[in-house]
Amino acid sequence: MRLLPTGETLALPASDNSPAIIYLETGQEPITITRADLNREVERYGAVLAQSGIKPRDLVIIAHVQNLESIYAFWGTLLIGAVPSMFPTLTEKLDRQKYMDSMALLVKHSEARAVLTTVDFAPEMRAIVGCDVFDSEQLSAYVTQPGVYHTPSPEEIAFLQHSSGTTGLQKGVALSHRAVLNQLASYSDALGLATDDVIVSWLPLYHDMGLIAGFLLPLVLGIPLVLMSPFDWVQHPAMLLKAIDTYGGTFCWLPNFAYNHCARRIRKGDIEGLDLSHVRAYINCSEPVRHSSHQLFLERFEHLGVRAGQLAVSYAMAENTFAVTQTPIGEPANQHTVDRHMLENERRAVNSDAPGALVQVSCGPAIAGVDVCAVDEQGQPLPERHVGEIAIKSNCMLTGYYKRPDLNAHIFTEEGWYLTGDMGYIANGEVYIVGRKKDLIISGGKNVYPQDIEAIVNTIDGVHPGRTVVFGVPDEREGTELIAVIAETSITDKDEQQTIIRNIRRTIAEQTTITATYVSLVDRQWLLKTSSGKIARAAIRDKWLAERP
Template sequence: MAVSLMHHSSATALIRENALTAPHAPAIIFVRDPSMEGGDETWSYGRLDHEARKIAGWLQRRYAPGTRVLLLYPEGPEFAAAFVGCLYASMIAVPSSLPGQYQHQRRRVDSIAEDASVAVVLTCHAASASVGDWAVSQPAQGLRWAVTDGPEFSDSDAEAWRLRGMDQDTLALLQYTSGSTSTPKGVMVSHGNLLHNSEILCRPFGLDRTTRFGSWIPQYHDMGLLAILLPPLLLGGTCVLMTPTTFLKRPHWWLKMVDKYDITWSAAPNFAYDLCARQVTEEQLAELDLSRWRFAANGSEPVQAATLTAFTKRFAPAGFRSDAMAPCYGMAEATVFISGTGQRELAVSHVDDTLLEHHTFRPVPLSSGGRDVVSCGSGQDYDIRIVDPKTREVLQEGRVGEIWLRGQSVAQGYWGRKDATRETFQAVTADGDGGYLRTGDLGTLHNGEVHVTGRLKELIILRGRNIYPQDIEHFLRARRPELVGLFGAAFVVPVQSPGGGVEEQLIVTHEVRGGISQDDLATLTTSMRADLIREYSIRPGAIALVRRGGVLRTTSGKIQRAAMRATFLEGGLETRWLDVNREVGGLIARA
């Protein structure tokens, strides 16, 4: 039976109804160690509701409806209580990563707090030292903050709480974008967006209140919050959570969690599946039973066919089914979920890569040279158009352009940015058809399904050829074992040509592990350069090898190619080895 959520007035009303109907049912299971008994903590719907009402009552005593509330929490049920508490109080939740110890982490939180004009910061005891340290610094100084699992929040607050009038148009959330290509912007997500998007996520996969959701994705991230935590709370089901740090230290614990807690829907970015396929040992594999894992959603970054194939093959002995792999497409501006289809075998198109460089999507036999592009399924609840980003002309099937969307899950716009909202959320095609969201993603519709080829702002244009940076990065990792499991960023910079003109030259930066000698680093860059010349007929202007962690990424793990380009041009890139030509070297020297 198809799930119907849209007949409810708000997400608040639905979560409250679930809590009253089944107060003893498990809402959230937080896993610290899936390998031991007692390595988890369970919150029932009754407890979640009580903690949320304590927070909501506290907020209602002090602030007006629509006040922005910054949520700074580690992963765990306390975040869920604060988020639901904001919904209960009819206030606007503003989730963010923690300030952390590094300047770029604090700058992101500073930017969000200032942009959203937050009135108060909520956190928990586990993060209070970090948040308190940040709160006394500029520009956060003077901003009120409170610890929601402390004595300031009491049962009397829960009793004082009152459900205020709200409807599907009421703003529920500011979901800040990852900032992979620009400054993070606050996407205005309404209660109607939350209900509709959860409903259209559940429909193609047959998810309902019996489905167990679970992952390690950060809860402040749109996928972690709106594709893992929120849907089961709206359905009356259960969500199982683990911290990202736990996963990164022990990747097999994610799979152990899926097995032990009977999770049927779990999602992660492409790199997580690659990490598991490479690092899970035979002994760890022998202890897993993944036969009940129905949907392994892959999203948030470009989906690589080779990664999905390797994961499926690696975990087939543990019962993982090839039709469980579920590539999806989504973004914060569309709440989170756009397209995906399950349960089926992986759908991959092998396309002519030369034609793809000229924005033509043409499948060819596997025996021909080409690139594998994974289908992200159908977006049945959206009007989807493929549009020339310059002329705004709607393109025919077989052409690659910018993906435009229209539908009930599309958010209301960017907080406080009227011009950006008009440009991004109110796009009009050349023939006058309006109301579209410009995704900034390049792709096509093939057999009615979404195929994403790259990001418009990151597209590399060299001598009339359109090359996707992730293709270059993936190609080099596939050729060079020293790069496997690490991150790279490819981009172009303008240099003065001998004739006096300006031309773009390719720059490749990539992480390498410690312990590699300078001679071996020199040999590696020579090999990488030869690989690029042979495969792409491109002679790079520079290859920069950096330490592990030296490639900048967003809080959700996306490569920040624009930031890497800026750092390179400013001469601020700390390299372990730099192979650079004279023109690009001169450019850096003038920085």
């Protein structure tokens, strides 16, 4: 039976004994949470929050590790009409103090009412953030009575999700109940989601793909979600395929690098005898899609039942709640082989079978309620197969960036289009993405602004301030862009240079969620500048690529 969301505001289905969430963790027994368990816990969290003085429309930040408590905290907040927002998780390599500082900054700028966190983080967070902090123990220890719940209007903000944004300028994408429900309805329809589907996800809940496709979609529509932590999965990639086999998973969303990660880093013995033939789709999303990654995945797992018809694609963004497009389920995504020169220089996608031609994978047509086109620099729609900036209009768009009037004045064009910053073209009504308008790097599914990393490296001893450049290096093996850092120094001693390189790597690891793969020191004046004195990132990248061993 096909599934569609009901009601005018986000809500969980009624209690019964069917599994809502099966939570997996390496070395632990699986935990099954029924809909009755889930509703009971969510109501308890909601009641505690209401008793603690959290009011409807208050912003509540959830700074947790990915686990069941963070899920109860999210839904408990929603239940009382307050606005939850999932904050990225503190990892083993991130600097703790830096994490706390960025939380304090976010609380200040967003005027958050409370932070919900783990028992471990709470004392430090209390000392630094200017709002209430509740830990998991407090939230579960309260003796509660049923709360009085606020029923929001469909236009009220349901929650915030974080868009990519430069450090210190976190953009909270505010989404109304109506926008989210419109997205869930259109997207479940595009997928043909039915009562016997099972979603398996390792994706983080602070990312739109994880929060919408790998969390809200199954919970709101009432189908089982098999969930694991992203940190567990990256270290143990076989657990995803084992879960699909064990629980009959039918849908799984993956950024492009994950196809390479699974194909290259799952040990043979870990997946012997698995049956993946029942999967309806692996959906490649949130990173540029590479045909070669699909091929690698297909070849590696064909013997387990993986077929080309399962490899679907979606184009999505937080500002549109999630999906903009979806390729038809059960069919391989369309693709073009186009002339590289024509694409790069003439900005047109012309079919070619010459050597060196580029394979462009389709992201499919727009889902219901979404209009999409490619526009030129004047904002005028372009004909099919002409590359321009992808623009969208939809019924699931953000209300605005939370507490950011500076940005909200310019979200939409006069004609009401949202300009995505992605460059691409339309062919036969399907969207093909070819690149980005700005310098954004997408590495391992994460959006990285080179300026952010450059600012960090510029503070390191031995590096000439203002003389660092960061760019992405497309990597066939990883199926994503790797990060290269080039910094000028006057220091010539090799040992001292090694120390600087170590400091650069360590500092990036501690202050960001990425790892720099290539770190090089160069002599003064190696970096090229534009005539206006700006760092010529693209030219430097070409020079580095040409000179690297």
